[in-house]
Amino acid sequence: MNIGNRIGYQVLSNDEHRFQTFNPRLNSLNKGFIYAASEAEIELALELAELSFHEYNHISGCEKSKFFIEIVRLIECHETELFDLYCSESGLEKERAIVELTRTKNQILNFAKLIGTDEWRYCSTEMADLNRTPTKPKLVKGLFPLGPVVVFGASNFPFAYSTIGGDSISALAAGCPVIVKSHPFHAQTGDLMAKIVLEAASNSGMPEGIFSNLNSDDYSLAEKLVLDSRIKAIGFTGSINGGKAIMNLAQKRQVPIPVFAEMGSSNPVIVFPSIFEISVGKWVSNLALSITNSGGQFCTKPGLIFILNNEKSEDFIQQLKSEVLSKDFQCLLxxxxLRSYEKQLAERGTIITTFEKKGEKLANFANPAIGICNSDVFLENEILADEVFGPFSLIVKCDSLLELIDCINFLKGQLTGTILSDLTEEVVSSNLLEQLRSKVGRMIFNGVPTGVEVVQSMQHGGPFPSSSDGQSTAVGLDAIKRFVRPLCFQNYPEELLPDFLK
Amino acid sequence: MNIGNRIGYQVLSNDEHRFQTFNPRLNSLNKGFIYAASEAEIELALELAELSFHEYNHISGCEKSKFFIEIVRLIECHETELFDLYCSESGLEKERAIVELTRTKNQILNFAKLIGTDEWRYCSTEMADLNRTPTKPKLVKGLFPLGPVVVFGASNFPFAYSTIGGDSISALAAGCPVIVKSHPFHAQTGDLMAKIVLEAASNSGMPEGIFSNLNSDDYSLAEKLVLDSRIKAIGFTGSINGGKAIMNLAQKRQVPIPVFAEMGSSNPVIVFPSIFEISVGKWVSNLALSITNSGGQFCTKPGLIFILNNEKSEDFIQQLKSEVLSKDFQCLLxxxxLRSYEKQLAERGTIITTFEKKGEKLANFANPAIGICNSDVFLENEILADEVFGPFSLIVKCDSLLELIDCINFLKGQLTGTILSDLTEEVVSSNLLEQLRSKVGRMIFNGVPTGVEVVQSMQHGGPFPSSSDGQSTAVGLDAIKRFVRPLCFQNYPEELLPDFLK
Incomplete structure (x- = not known):
């Protein structure tokens, strides 16, 4: 099976360069070639996206909403194939694929519901005052789509943050055509999902060009798309280096555009002493699972665990270490x-004590691992605060609250910050909530950071570098706000106002 | 009278470098020296801003609101001095000073009202569901201030966009300490206003450091402030080059920060043929006033007027030209x-026909002027679309709607776009509303773009380069959103939640 580029309603594969995806569990290339997008194909996708913008804009929210529901219907017709491709290209387990697809469908349906009416686009009105000198005009404000958006698929979420994941569906909901730069790790999954989206678009009478899916296994496609003047915003989920490169490109343009990049996070967890007294078992078990689940490849994996030393803390640490090391070897994407994970572990091994699960393991499987260090070592080695993508977490031991607060102040921006405590008073008296708050987008109390609820109140976006723009969220209905801007209409005759502002 | 730097509650003037402001009407330097901020003074302002953030954050909205009302009270005690300084440093007339100060006070009072309760900071709540597997946590989302903000005073709005103008008051309302880089043209006005703000802060028990006012007549202060890691956002009103330089600095930082820059705009006006039939006099008069008022130094001055040629259009053009040239010579800031205005006029004179008011005039006064060209010349000379800061507007004659649409598509991003028409049908059938909409932040029908209502529905921010971020507004209550970010609290005990989220 050969995979081309889905450009509007065409499938094109004219480039000489093609590549294959890889099955990490079988340690072999998947069958079928993926054709990289040619210059002409990229140009066509951009042209169609720009051309379709106007027409797509004029399609009612209700019609768009039917298109979204049709996507979900068609996803449900292809679930078996989707799961097979997903597993073969990611090494993730089917159970995880099911959860992620359910979430992806829910995201689509949530936005379908939101845009079922145009209410979300209306901001406010001020009536005219003709008695004032000078007369006060009537003003009406509403939200309008930015234009074509490029979405970068994420390696670790082939469904929920890729082809028709959160970025794409919120951009489409906003009224923006989307060009997906499919992630090369799961290009076949992406292609099938793109086929589904385009079939739904066609069934629903959507204009050609509102959605395209382009393939590439190098950086040239990303660069071309970000620099193109027809592109008005970027959605990205990936590494800090990748995100920063895209931010820089976007800023270099003659007309800079917003980049909504979700990058890296170590998701600090602070364990208060009361836990060592009351609920050791529960949190050892929850944390170990959260660290290793899906190979520790979640953006919200708890990668730093701060412990306040006392006579019982060492026991907690040893139990957590044992629990993590008792987990199965984890197949990585x-x-x-895996190479990058092992390199990061080795780097840390030269600075601190690390413990890895031992034993025979298959190719592409990672050792669950734990690092342990004192806060002074942590504070002297910036690298220790960086995200390790894989089933590893670093335990940082602090002798005092002051040391702990120093560690928090040392952190860069994070998606989440977690407090574990069985005694609210010790948290109140610690005075560290505000420090932690200043570093994160979501504060969690007695929970684990993995498991991101897709609801209005979710904030998935923290200070840089966890996000390029911590004022926005990548999850929940507010994600749509990233792709619109307000427009004010002054003294406008009713018949000239867009329908939803009448 | 010597003017120092107001850093928290101190006034410091340790730098060797000092400068004077200039009275353009008298064509002479104003008395008194302004001391540039020294390195140590800049550092102190930054340190105090950072230190005060925590405490300011814990002051209730109600207390902050009293502080704002106290600012207005003290402004009213110093109006005469404020008007004198304003006029002597800007060359603007007292009438304008009065209108601008009224607006400034209204802005402050509007935000005082908004933050009187913390309601504006609350976003949403999702209740827990303990019956779900896994259990669903309670999520609450609210808005939190970014941290210390630097505000750049604008040359053309010594009150409303400077010391305690829209950027400063919305940042303070958001809970962010503010360091103002005072505009060197009106440093004495800025100093008095800063003194008022600080007296109000002191009277209201605000922590030292939430407001500082620094002086400089070169670029080094701007660079130091924007690059400092304690600064979390920038508010800027000024030229495109100035704004771009600040955007680039902010992006170069280890932790990039948002820059809310309002830069340049030519504010296209499209005159439909029905106007030539029905209301020539009214629009000739309104436009000429809007072009020349306050020396044409408004960011929303109509700088481009597109005319659809017909047998009556030439008459309209001649009348508008005569009306503009009949206006008084205009004292510039x-x-x-003035040098920059005359240079821009001369540049245009080599490409198109320009008409300037003739006669004897005082130093620093500008000739009201009009340029006229055909759309083909306009489309061949990018410079013609750029903002001319001063009492000039360019009339672009189009032979057809297609030509007119080409001209609109040729434009960069603008703050406003205006339609003048006595016949809605000709506008509907023209099909150009959408093109114009894509270029602007505010659409005006039968009005002039100058005169920005300070209300919720105002959108003062358009696509780049009129604004750095056309998704935000610099005017109206929504301006506060630029300086906050959302934070989600998951499974938080009531007693740990910030009060306004309980």
Missing amino acids: HPSI | HPSI
Whole structure:
């Protein structure tokens, strides 16, 4: 099976360059070639996206909403194939694929519901005052789509943050055509999902060009798309280096555009002493699972665990270490991810004590691991605060609250910050909530950071570098706000106002 | 009278470098020296801003609101001095000073009202569901201030966009300490206003450091402030080059920060043929006033007027030209502004026909002027679309709607776009509303773009380069959103939640 580029309603595969995806569990290339997008194909996708913008804009929210529901219907017709491709290209387990697809469908349906009416686009009105000198005009404000958006698929979420994941569906909901730069790790999953989206678009009478899916296994496609003047915003989920490169490109343009990049996070967890007294078992078990689940490849994996030393803390640490090391070896997304994980572990091994699960394991499987260090070592080695993508977490031991607060102040921006405590008073008296708050987008109390609820109140976006723009969220209905801007209409005759502002 | 730097509750003037402001009407330097901020003074302002953030954050909205009302009370005690300084440093007339100060006070009072309760900071709640597997946590979302903000005073709005103008008051309302980089043209006005703000802060028990006012007549202060890691956002009103330089600095930082820059705009006006039939006099008069008022130094001055040629259009053009040229010579803000205006006029004179008011005039006064060209010349000379800061507007004659639409598509991003028509049908059938909409932040029908209502529905921010971020507004209550970010609290005990989220 050969995979082309889905450009509007066409499938094109004219480039000489093609590549294959990899099955990390079988340690072999998947069958079928993926054709990289040619220059002409990229140009066509951009042209169609721009051309379709106007027409798509004029399609009612209700019609768009039917299109979204049709996507979900068609996803449900192809679930078996989707799961097969997903598992073969990511090494993730089917159980995880099911959860992620359910979430993806829910995201689509949530936005379908939101845009069923145009209410979300209306901001406010001020009536005219003709008695004032000078007369006060009537003003009406509403939200309008920015224009074509490029979405970068994420390696670790082939469904929920890729082809028709949160970025794409919120951009489409906003009224923006989307060009997906499919992630090369799961290009076949992406292609099938794109086929589904385009079939739904066609069934629902959507204009050609509102959605395209382009393939590439190098950086040239990303660069071309971000620099193109027809593109008005970027959605990205990936590494800090990747995100920063895209931010820089977007800023270099003659007309800079917003980049909504979700990058890296170590998701600090602070364990208060009361836990060592009351609920050791529960949190050892919850944390170990959260660290290793899906190979520790979640953006919200708890990667730093701060412990306030006392006579019982060492026991907690040893139990957590044992629990993590008792987990299965974890199949990672790709050999390159494993290499990077092992390199990061080795780097840490030269600075601190690390413990890895021992034993025979298959190719592309990672050792669950734990690092342990004192806060002074942590504070002297910036690298220790960085995200390790894989089933590893670093335990940082602090002798005092002051040391702990120093550690928090040392952190860069994070998606989440977690407090574990069985005694609210010790948290109140610690005075560290505000420090932690200043570093994160979501504060969690007695929970684990993995498991991101897709609801209005979710904030998935923290200070840089966890996000490029911590004022926005990548999850929940507010994600749509990233792709619109307000427009004010002054003294406008009713018949000239867009329908939803009448 | 010597003017120092107001850093928290101190006034410091340790730098060797000092400068004077200029009275363009008298064509002479104003008395008194302004001391540039020294390195140590800049550092102190930054340190105090950072230190005060925590405490300011814990002051209730109600207390902050009293502080704002106290600012207005004290402004009213110093109006005469404020008007005198304003006029002597800007060359603007007292009438304008009065209108601008009223607006400034209204802005402050509007935000005082908004933050009187913390309601504006609350976003949403999702209740827990303990019956779900896994259990669903309670989520609450609210808005939190970014941290210390630097505000750049604007040359053309010594009150409303400077010391305690829209950027400063919305940042303070958001809970962010503010460091103002005072505009060197009106440093004495800025100093008095800063003194008022600080007296109000002191009277209201606000922590030292939430407001500082620094002086400089070169670029080094701006660079130091924007690059400092304690600064979390920038508010800027000024030229495109100035704004771009600040955007680039902010992006170069280890932790990039948002820059809310309002830069340049030519504010296209499209005159439909029905106007030539029905209301020539009214629009000739309104436009000429809007072009020349306050020396044409408004960011929303109509700088481009597109005319659909017919047998009556030439008459309209001649009348508008005559009306503009019949206006008084206009005192500009500063000799450098006049030089730049005359340079821009001369550049245009080599490409198109320009008409300037003739006669004897005082130093620093500008000739009201009109340029006229055909759309083909306009489309061949990018410079013609750029903002001319001063009492000039360019009339672009189009032979057809297609030509007119080409001209609109040729435009960069604008704050406003205006339609003048006595016949809605000709506008509907023209099909150009959407093109114009894509270029602007505010659409005006039968009005002039100058005169920005300070209300919720105002959108003062358009696509780049009129604004750095057309998704935000610099005017109206929504301006506060630029300086906050959402934070989600998951499974939080009531007693740990910030009060306004309980």
